[in-house]
Amino acid sequence: MGKTAGFLDPGARPDPVRSFNRWKKKHSHKQNQKKQLRKQLKKPEWQVEREVISRLMQNYEKINVNEITRFSDFPLSKKTLKGLQEAQYRLVTEIQKQTIGLALQGKDVLGAAKTGSGKTLAFLVPVLEALYRLQWTSADGLGVLIISPTRELAYQTFEVLRKVGKNHDFSAGLIIGGKDLKHEAERINNINILVCTPGRLLQHMDETICFHATNLQMLVLDEADRILDMGFADTMNAVIENLPKKRQTLLFSATQTKSVKDLARLSLKNPEYVWVHEKAKYSTPATLEQNYIVCELHQKISVLYSFMRSHLKKKSIVFFSSCKQVQYLYRVFCRLRPGVSILALHGRQQQMRRMEVYNEFVRKRAAVLFATDIAARGLDFPAVNWVLQFDCPEDANTYIHRAGRTARYKEDGEALLILLPSEEKGMVQQLLQKKVPVEEIKINPEKLIDVQKKMESFLAQDQDLKERAQRCFVSYIRSVYLMKDKEVFDVSKLPLPEYALSLGLAVAPRVRFLQKMQKQPTKELLTSQTKKVIEPRAPSLTNDEVEAFRTYFSEKMSILQKGGKRSEETEYRLANGSSDEEEEEEEEVEEIEEKVGKSKGSRTVSDTSETQKIKEVPVQFMDRAEEDDDEPDADFFKVKRHNVFGLDLKEKKALQNKEPSKSSVKKKVTKIAEAKKVMKRNFKVNKKITFTDEGELVQQWPPVQKSIAENTEGEDDAGGINLDTAKERLQEEDKFDKEEYRKKIKAKHREKRLKEREARREANKRQVKARDEEEAFLDWSDDDDGGFDPSTLPDPDKYRRSEDSDSEDTENKIGDTKKQQGMRKRNNSKIEDTGPPSRNRKKAKWETLEPLDTGLSLAEDEELVLHLLKSQS
Numbered sequence: 029m030g031k032t033a034g035f036l037d038p039g040a041r042p043d044p045v046r047s048f049n050r051w052k053k054k055h056s057h058k059q060n061q062k063k064q065l066r067k068q069l070k071k072p073e074w075q076v077e078r079e080v081i082s083r084l085m086q087n088y089e090k091i092n093v094n095e096i097t098r099f100s101d102f103p104l105s106k107k108t109l110k111g112l113q114e115a116q117y118r119l120v121t122e123i124q125k126q127t128i129g130l131a132l133q134g135k136d137v138l139g140a141a142k143t144g145s146g147k148t149l150a151f152l153v154p155v156l157e158a159l160y161r162l163q164w165t166s167a168d169g170l171g172v173l174i175i176s177p178t179r180e181l182a183y184q185t186f187e188v189l190r191k192v193g194k195n196h197d198f199s200a201g202l203i204i205g206g207k208d209l210k211h212e213a214e215r216i217n218n219i220n221i222l223v224c225t226p227g228r229l230l231q232h233m234d235e236t237i238c239f240h241a242t243n244l245q246m247l248v249l250d251e252a253d254r255i256l257d258m259g260f261a262d263t264m265n266a267v268i269e270n271l272p273k274k275r276q277t278l279l280f281s282a283t284q285t286k287s288v289k290d291l292a293r294l295s296l297k298n299p300e301y302v303w304v305h306e307k308a309k310y311s312t313p314a315t316l317e318q319n320y321i322v323c324e325l326h327q328k329i330s331v332l333y334s335f336m337r338s339h340l341k342k343k344s345i346v347f348f349s350s351c352k353q354v355q356y357l358y359r360v361f362c363r364l365r366p367g368v369s370i371l372a373l374h375g376r377q378q379q380m381r382r383m384e385v386y387n388e389f390v391r392k393r394a395a396v397l398f399a400t401d402i403a404a405r406g407l408d409f410p411a412v413n414w415v416l417q418f419d420c421p422e423d424a425n426t427y428i429h430r431a432g433r434t435a436r437y438k439e440d441g442e443a444l445l446i447l448l449p450s451e452e453k454g455m456v457q458q459l460l461q462k463k464v465p466v467e468e469i470k471i472n473p474e475k476l477i478d479v480q481k482k483m484e485s486f487l488a489q490d491q492d493l494k495e496r497a498q499r500c501f502v503s504y505i506r507s508v509y510l511m512k513d514k515e516v517f518d519v520s521k522l523p524l525p526e527y528a529l530s531l532g533l534a535v536a537p538r539v540r541f542l543q544k545m546q547k548q549p550t551k552e553l554l555t556s557q558t559k560k561v562i563e564p565r566a567p568s569l570t571n572d573e574v575e576a577f578r579t580y581f582s583e584k585m586s587i588l589q590k591g592g593k594r595s596e597e598t599e600y601r602l603a604n605g606s607s608d609e610e611e612e613e614e615e616e617v618e619e620i621e622e623k624v625g626k627s628k629g630s631r632t633v634s635d636t637s638e639t640q641k642i643k644e645v646p647v648q649f650m651d652r653a654e655e656d657d658d659e660p661d662a663d664f665f666k667v668k669r670h671n672v673f674g675l676d677l678k679e680k681k682a683l684q685n686k687e688p689s690k691s692s693v694k695k696k697v698t699k700i701a702e703a704k705k706v707m708k709r710n711f712k713v714n715k716k717i718t719f720t721d722e723g724e725l726v727q728q729w730p731p732v733q734k735s736i737a738e739n740t741e742g743e744d745d746a747g748g749i750n751l752d753t754a755k756e757r758l759q760e761e762d763k764f765d766k767e768e769y770r771k772k773i774k775a776k777h778r779e780k781r782l783k784e785r786e787a788r789r790e791a792n793k794r795q796v797k798a799r800d801e802e803e804a805f806l807d808w809s810d811d812d813d814g815g816f817d818p819s820t821l822p823d824p825d826k827y828r829r830s831e832d833s834d835s836e837d838t839e840n841k842i843g844d845t846k847k848q849q850g851m852r853k854r855n856n857s858k859i860e861d862t863g864p865p866s867r868n869r870k871k872a873k874w875e876t877l878e879p880l881d882t883g884l885s886l887a888e889d890e891e892l893v894l895h896l897l898k899s900q901s
């Protein structure tokens with residue numbers, strides 16, 4: 029310390045006051061900082077968050093789309109950013125870049141972008157931020173509603189939401205039907221973000237008392253055009269009516285259609301239209317390679333099998349137009365063992381199974397998924413290499429969605445479309461118009477593996493499979509028949525017998541609606557169709573036909589209008605499989621007399637001039653039962669039918685107003701329709717057929733009319749009863765009945781005779797047996813010398829009656845008896861020959877003797893006899 033002092037110049041010593049002041053200043057600054065910090069720390073969390081939020085919100089206005097490349101460039105909450113990072117989402121896609129900013133600013137957005145371009149995050153990020161901004165808690169109830177067209181898509185969206193929003197405290201729920209409504213109802217009230225399908229949502233709105241959406245902040249419609257295509261237009265209207273007007277709405281789709289724009293007009297307020305790929309050269313991802321092949325209908329299955337055999341290590345989705353095709357081809361392909369695992373996804377599966385299949389296909393590296401259009405929209409299966417459109421899509425938009433299951437988010441993919449010669453021109457044209465670059469490629473015939481024979485043998489062994497094949501057949505024809513675009517889909521050009529053969533069927537099933545159409549060509553309806561206006565009383569239609577048409581149509585429309593209920597029913601049935609429809613279809617599938625000629629020469633329905641008209645005729649005369657085939661596809665077709673009629677709701681309402689009494693007409697026609705249905709389907713009530721173990725027919729009730737069975741070939745299908753032929757038939761039938769009756773009587777008599785003979789034989793046997801027993805008994809008594817045989821005793825009554833007999837006589841008699849017994853013993857071996865039984869003889873002898881009256885009591889008589897016997901021995 030002294031050393032230090034020695035160095036210092038006393039004149040240069042710092043001023044202690046100044047030093048103190050400096051120290052004091054520093055100290056107070058530090059103290060202030062500490063105070064501030066302490067103050068800050070004392071702030072409740074919500075206050076800090078609120079300040080952060082207000083800072084974020086101030087930045088919303090400053091968002092410059094051109095400067096954004098990452099999610100972190102948006103003013104987003106730390107929780108959302110963390111969730112995005114953890115899920116490996118850092119860079120934004122074009123649709124995300126363009127829409128997130130607008131949505132954060134609170135604007136309604138209509139967003140369209142190619143498939144696989146990241147639309148899900150484009151709405152999920154604003155959803156999380158909206159509730160975060162409002163510091164939403166479970167007590168605030170439902171804040172956001174996300175509506176998806178299919179359960180799978182809703183489930184997928186829900187999964188992404190869980191992943192990205194896991195750092196937030198909001199509760200999220202998935203309501204998609206197929207589960208217990210009560211169970212959902214108990215939980216629905218605490219949900220902040222609800223992902224749902226439209227039908228189920230409306231059902232909760234109608235039936236769940238505690239469910240309300242009064243606090244709703246945001247509505248998201250994902251794949252909006254699909255929601256409408258599925259016939260949910262009215263459900264959507266009903267849902268939207270139930271929602272508060274003051275809300276933000278986001279609507280997303282990969283394709284822009286008129287219906288989407290209509291919905292946007294209805295549900296969005298001054299929306300911002302974001303169509304990121306509007307000016308793009310193609311409407312499909314650049315990384316997607318697209319081709320098509322043209323082949324005959326009967327070759328398609330072999331083409332598919334050959335495709336699968338040559339892509340064993342790939343992951344593919346194959347699209348079919350109906351559930352029943354998926355059901356049958358899935359089964360038969362599993363049996364064909366192509367060497368790659370096959371899965372099936374369609375609307376008739378149980379909900380659990382649908383989810384299992386979905387998850388399984390997500391996990392698999394190589395597999396083939398057979399699916400209907402429920403898998404066409406929005407589903408994000410990772411690393412799908414191929415999309416094969418086995419059946420021509422309904423239109424170019426459906427094509428785009430199906431093909432979009434591959435080549436997602438910068439990945440490569442290939443799409444192959446199989447077209448029939450009749451579909452090629454129209455479809456390719458449509459695709460080119462929609463900026464879809466497709467090119468034709470040819471099948472290498474050497475690589476084509478024919479599986480028809482194998483399928484035939486499977487079907488020959490398996491009745492269930494055969495029935496599935498029949499349903500598949502009908503279902504496909506119906507799907508083509510119901511397609512709106514008749515330039516592409518012409519049912520009259522389908523080679524039905526060849527197609528049946530290719531499915532492994534020997535006989536083509538009858539397709540009732542085609543036959544009906546052939547019988548009732550109604551050109552006028554074509555005219556009305558082209559005019560897109562229904563004329564209630566078309567001059568050439570009978571009143572009945574017009575009424576049938578109207579009722580059918582009004583029923584269809586009321587189904588559409590009921591919306592939610594119907595949709596939910598549909599969803600429920602989708603989940604559980606619909607046995608009714610299944611049964612009806614089974615009835616429908618009937619084999620026709622026409623054997624499929626294995627010969628060449630493609631016979632088509634168009635061979636007849638009548639059938640040419642099929643394509644021109646809409647579906648009004650078709651049985652409803654026949655229409656309600658594959659549920660999702662029925663939904664799908666509903667809209668097509670709607671378009672086929674070319675009516676909108678206004679026209680329908682006008683039509684209803686004109687109806688004097690809709691319900692009465694409906695009831696009347698329904699009864700007629702029912703009766704007709706029963707007649708045409710030739711229902712047999714209480715039919716019973718019994719077979720023996722060997723498979724011979726034993727009994728059939730009611731009995732088959734043989735005369736009819738023999739003569740059916742010449743019968744025509746004209747309705748009504750021809751009395752003369754009926755009379756002849758009955759007379760013929762009488763002959764059969766008489767013959768049958770005679771045979772039965774003869775058989776009865778014969779049986780009676782046999783029974784009598786048997787009874788006589790039995791009686792003889794019994795007699796012989798009785799004799800044997802008697803002989804044996806007598807033998808036994810003699811054998812035993814010392815034994816007493818009471819039967820050898822004289823009848824005391826008889827003795828009592830013969831008063832004059834002396835003791836000698838008695839002795840003689842006893843001696844006689846003894847003698848007789850001895851004789852019998854000797855003759856024992858000759859019993860059979862000696863005629864009447866010995867007992868009779870003995871009796872006869874005894875009967876000749878006069879009864880002996882001793883004048884004693886019975887007891888004394890007995891004593892006497894015993895005494896005599898003793899003395900004898």
Ligand SMILES: Nc1ncnc2c1ncn2[C@@H]1O[C@H](COP(=O)(O)OP(=O)(O)OP(=O)(O)O)[C@@H](O)[C@H]1O
Pocket residue numbers: 116117118119120121124141142143144145146147148149281282405406407408432433436437
């Ligand atoms: N910013 C991103 N960074 C990385 N991957 C992303 C990003 N956004 C989306 N993806 C991925 O891209 C894929 C497609 O996204 P998404 O399903 O949202 O597409 P989409 O546009 O909704 O498609 P579709 O029209 O078929 O429904 C998904 O696998 C998703 O994880």
